[in-house]
Amino acid sequence: MNEILLIVGMAVVTFAVRYLPLHLLGSFDLPISVTRALRYVAVAVLTAIAVPYMFYRDGALSISHTNSYLVVGLAAVVIGFRSKAPSVTIIVGMALFVAYRFLLTALPV
Amino acid sequence: MAGLMKMRRGTVTPYSQFVAGMRGVAPMAIGAIPFALIFGALAVSEGGLSIWATSGLSLFVFAGSAQFIAVNLLSQGTGLIPIVLTTLIVNMRHVLYSASLAPYMKHLPKRWLLPLSFWLTDETYATVINVWQDTNHDRSHKAWYHLGNAVAMYTNWNLWTLLGALFGSQLPNIEQWGMDFALVVTFISIVVPMLVTRPMLICALVAGGVSLVTYGMPHNLGLLIAATAAIAVGYSVETRLQPAAASRPVPDTDSQVWQLGQKHE
The missing domain is CATH 1.20.5 (Single alpha-helices involved in coiled-coils or other helix-helix interfaces)
Structure with a gap:
């Protein structure tokens, strides 16, 4: 190449x-209708990228407590609604993710 | 403290807006670090690219998801033309971003539009669109906010790509560490504060639902279908709930999602 x-x-x-x-x-x-509709672009595109990332692991649908992307992702949604500050959601979400992955390997559930 | 805030607000300069833009995108830039590292490492180990070409992709293409997919295709021995076409399809969502920014940025001269277009990413779009739509701020300084935001993302992405390319071989299986969760949590942190109106909430539910159903489709087509459906549904719910608002041009202060000042608090 x-x-x-x-x-x-x-x-x-x-x-x-x-x-x-x-x-x-x-x-x-x-047209005003188009510029108004375009205000939905960010929510539509970013959600359509993030949601499959949470629910599909290695190409297969994974709805399970062992899917840390799904469990901590849903927790991050709750944090986001409460804090509204992206920095808080990102930092707390990443910390929760590390802790949850550690728990999953430490505790055989 | 109130006096300080007043003074800071009173001295809005291009420089202060440039710095505000950098600060506004800083959490998202931190979220992008793991991706740049993993991209740099995988481009060399899996894609078989040189360190120069790996950095070249981040310097001249600057599109994270397309860069990842290109490396994946390279590792499967895919040829040049299919990789370039896949890049085009994966990046089609930027048409929506660019079109959405057009009403606010049309006054800018080419020397602004060219670099700001080149630096358009998911993270920069999602943070600057709130500023462009904010009617409380002087339009001439918004471009500087956008510039600071974009330059911070670009510098960060390129620095960590290079570090990943140089030292990735010393971090075995880096792609399996789960650092890519940073992307999920970054997008959640941007989207959730926007879900303050019912049409926005419905838009997110449609985007998530359709994206799950269309997940298996090739070339990220599912993403384009889900996004388009969600925009259409969100907008039609809005026109049904607020028929009077449908004729108001944007920026529309009554349905303002959130404002610049809230971002740093």
Whole structure:
């Protein structure tokens, strides 16, 4: 594999999807309905990435207390509703994850 | 203390907004560290890339999930064209980000739009969109907030990619340590505070439900379908619940999700 071609190819398509909408939509006003709908983009995309990550482990649906991504992920949702500060959710969530994984290996349940 | 806050708020400069942008994205940047480390390590060990090419991907492509998938495809001996096409599909969600930012950033000259587009990531989009939609802040300084945010993510991602590429071989099975949970908790930390209206909550439920059903689809197509369905449902619930709001242009202060000042408290 030519490494330079790989970098250039990936860089071009990635920059295109990031820049072209901003460039093309910059010259006229989008309909109000579209700009209102676009406010849902962050919640929709990030949720659609994170949820399968929690529920699927190694390609299989895993609804079990041994799935630490699911158990601690749900705990992080509760923490998020209570704290609202991303830094608190991230730090407490990561600490809980480490502790829960340790518990799972220490206690044969 | 109140006096200090007042003084700080009174002296908004490009520099202060640049620093505020860096601080705003700092928790997400920390969450990205494990990913950059694992990417650097795997690109060399599994993908067979040189340290230069590994850093080159982070420097010139700067798209975490696409970089991971490329390394996975390289390890399976996939050719150049399929990898580039997969990158395009995986990054299609940036079309939504870019289009969503367009109404707020259209006044910016090209020397701003080009670098800020190049540095657009999930984390930067999710944090700067709240600032762009905030009607209380001077528009001219928002670009500096965005710039500080993006530069912090870029510097962080590249530093830890390089460290992963250099020292990954000394951290065996680093990808199995569970450090990738940082991605899940980062996205949760961004999304949950936005779920303050019923349409937003329904949007998240639809996104999660559809993403589980479409999980097996190739090339992250499930992600695009789930996101599109969730945006459509969220918006139609909004127009049904608040028909009067449907004709108000954004930024719309009445349905403001959260404001800049709350972020640092």
